Amino acid sequence: MIKAVVLLSGGLDSAVTLYLAKARGFKCYCLTFDYGQRHKIELQFARRVAASIGASFKIIKMSLPWQGSSLLDKSLRLPASRHREDGGIPSTYVPGRNIIFLSFALSYAETIGAQAIFIGAHAQDYSGYPDCRPEFFRAFAVVAAKGTKSGVESGPVKIVTPLLGKTKAGIIRTGVSLGVPFGLTRSCYAATKKPCGSCDSCYYRIKGFKEAGIEDPAFKL
């Protein structure tokens, strides 16, 4: 059976990505990161999403001993969604985060002989993160081809970004068609018990469900 490493965050995008990978016939190995994020609660959601589909699940714990992101540093305020309207890269940006995540995924993929890495980034709602752009994923694919044993000896691990062209509403509709249990996902940056409803991530989620004409079970609970 062909294998894929799936980067899982606990949010809805990566959950839809996991269900898509499974629907495409891959045996899925989920990877989640404990990197000091303030919304560490997402790890529990990621575990439940992986379990919902019977996928393997692993947490990588790492020290990121530098600050500078409001997603790591609790002394900084999370930006409210309205602060983003002027564009630019928001303070929740974590330097090199997707590069680090993909590097671990690549190492894992090579170790278990997986052919692909699935990552649920999307360009339209990408919140200004440079490491969510198509040109970044193209560049990383070259790294996978040139910097690994599999890339040199057989064929490189593929970097698959199935949501890249989709809107949030489109992702939600795809998830509904695949039976993604959205009630098990958590997109909020705040570490509160219920989603805060006002951070960047909540803002896009609420907007997406509204546009898709679907009720979000996460806000019903």
Next chain:
Amino acid sequence: MIKAVVLLSGGLDSAVTLYLAKARGFKCYCLTFDYGQRHKIELQFARRVAASIGASFKIIKMSLPWQGSSLLDKSLRLPASRHREDGGIPSTYVPGRNIIFLSFALSYAETIGAQAIFIGAHAQDYSGYPDCRPEFFRAFAVVAAKGTKSGVESGPVKIVTPLLGKTKAGIIRTGVSLGVPFGLTRSCYAATKKPCGSCDSCYYRIKGFKEAGIEDPAFKL
């Protein structure tokens, strides 16, 4: 003062790289990794090398919960140098290691506003590791340009590989001219108190000092 992140392993190549970065006028921030390597003793050597030049020093601890490399898995035998004569990628290869290391270095560089990352890889003696080849570093430089805030907003962090064209003997001669304290470095893959003298890494070190016509203080102790 311009800053550089320097990847330090405790071995002689990275020590020479650190002294080169300092000689080029950079304020150096060393990064070393505790990733479950069998020769964890190298961390102490790295710390001493950084201290010898008054550089900042940080250890990143991470879980790499997969096996498959004789450098991580103590149940596997380290290859003796003669086993390598047939070419190919040796069993000490750790999937994606330099990709992971460079990713952390890039994240760190962005956080502290460093302009460069120095890494002491070299092609001639690279022991068959795909993530030590020039084409890999070129690919990673594109990732730094496309996948980071600094790459998008100002200029990308440069990936500097000052040893890439040098032989081991050439690296040692450069180190001597810069006053690198080779007695503080450790290149051996075995975790023994003294260098084993027979692993891949010892083999190239002994050969290099011999060709340079210099006595290795590490073997004198």
